[in-house]
Amino acid sequence: MNIVLTLLPFASCIISFVFAFLVFKRYLARRGPHLLLWGIGMVMYGIGGFCEAFYGIFGWNPLVFRLWYLFGAMLVAAWLGQGTVYLLAKRKWANILMIILGVASVYGAIRVFGAQLDPTMMSSSLHTGSELSGRAITSGGVRILTPFFNLYGTVTLVGGAAYSIWIFWRKRILLHRVIGNIFIAIGALLPAFGGTFSRFGIGGALYISELLGAILLFIGFIRATTPMDESRE
Amino acid sequence: MTDDNRRASKGRRYPKLYEKLVPIALVVILVAIAVLLIVAVAVALGLFTGN
Numbered sequence: 001m002n003i004v005l006t007l008l009p010f011a012s013c014i015i016s017f018v019f020a021f022l023v024f025k026r027y028l029a030r031r032g033p034h035l036l037l038w039g040i041g042m043v044m045y046g047i048g049g050f051c052e053a054f055y056g057i058f059g060w061n062p063l064v065f066r067l068w069y070l071f072g073a074m075l076v077a078a079w080l081g082q083g084t085v086y087l088l089a090k091r092k093w094a095n096i097l098m099i100i101l102g103v104a105s106v107y108g109a110i111r112v113f114g115a116q117l118d119p120t121m122m123s124s125s126l127h128t129g130s131e132l133s134g135r136a137i138t139s140g141g142v143r144i145l146t147p148f149f150n151l152y153g154t155v156t157l158v159g160g161a162a163y164s165i166w167i168f169w170r171k172r173i174l175l176h177r178v179i180g181n182i183f184i185a186i187g188a189l190l191p192a193f194g195g196t197f198s199r200f201g202i203g204g205a206l207y208i209s210e211l212l213g214a215i216l217l218f219i220g221f222i223r224a225t226t227p228m229d230e231s232r233e
Numbered sequence: 234m235t236d237d238n239r240r241a242s243k244g245r246r247y248p249k250l251y252e253k254l255v256p257i258a259l260v261v262i263l264v265a266i267a268v269l270l271i272v273a274v275a276v277a278l279g280l281f282t283g284n
Binding site: 151159166 | 258259272
């Protein structure tokens with residue numbers, strides 16, 4: 001067991017669940033589907049981190065691997081992004097996209113849980129943090145789904161944050177939301193880049209980027225929802 | 234947004250630091266999105282293996 005590569009995802013898991021709790025709390029107070037979806041997205045983020053920490057200690061088992069792949073690799077970005085869609089898009093379009101995402105997520109879950117896994121990869125003889133991938137899935141037509149979810153998630157979550165930054169900056173209003181959205185955009189980008197670096201065999205890149213991503217998303221959310229005295233900055 | 238818009242004034246500026254940093258951050262974010270989109274397309278086309 002590599003202590004660092006176990007503690008990093010565990011820390012991501014804890015931060016994500018705390019973050020999710022605060023978002024759900026805000027949802028109960030204010031409502032708004034974007035908060036509900038961000039909360040669900042952060043729970044998925046936390047599940048992904050938990051599974052990685054589990055892998056660090058015990059190695060993969062089929063259930064934990066499938067949970068990690070479904071929530072941590074496939075769905076998390078898209079569900080977070082869907083929250084941003086509800087925040088920025090017309091409700092009618094947000095609802096249509098939500099239905100598509102919901103159906104696609106159920107389909108993805110069925111495919112992930114029905115997929116054949118390579119039993120030789122359900123262990124942790126090598127644990128550098130760069131071997132996390134869906135290569136253990138040997139059934140066709142499963143891994144190809146993941147980029148589409150992540151593409152949607154990146155465009156909507158990061159693109160939505162960038163759009164908000166632009167709108168507020170152009171009007172020179174709500175500086176706290178501009179700063180918050182910068183953190184959110186960078187926090188959302190980091191795991192995506194971590195995943196890319198991981199593909200190229202850079203050990204630990206995914207774990208570090210996920211932890212920093214969770215921290216920055218958290219900071220961004222707090223900053224964006226806490227007005228500041230702009231004249232003092 | 235409507236109330237926020239009403240509060241906005243034409244000559245309003247952010248503090249100097251943010252006037253410089255925000256556009257830089259925005260450009261970096263947009264470039265990063267573009268890079269990720271290219272990678273995602275490459276993955277979908279099977280040019281990279283992995284997730």
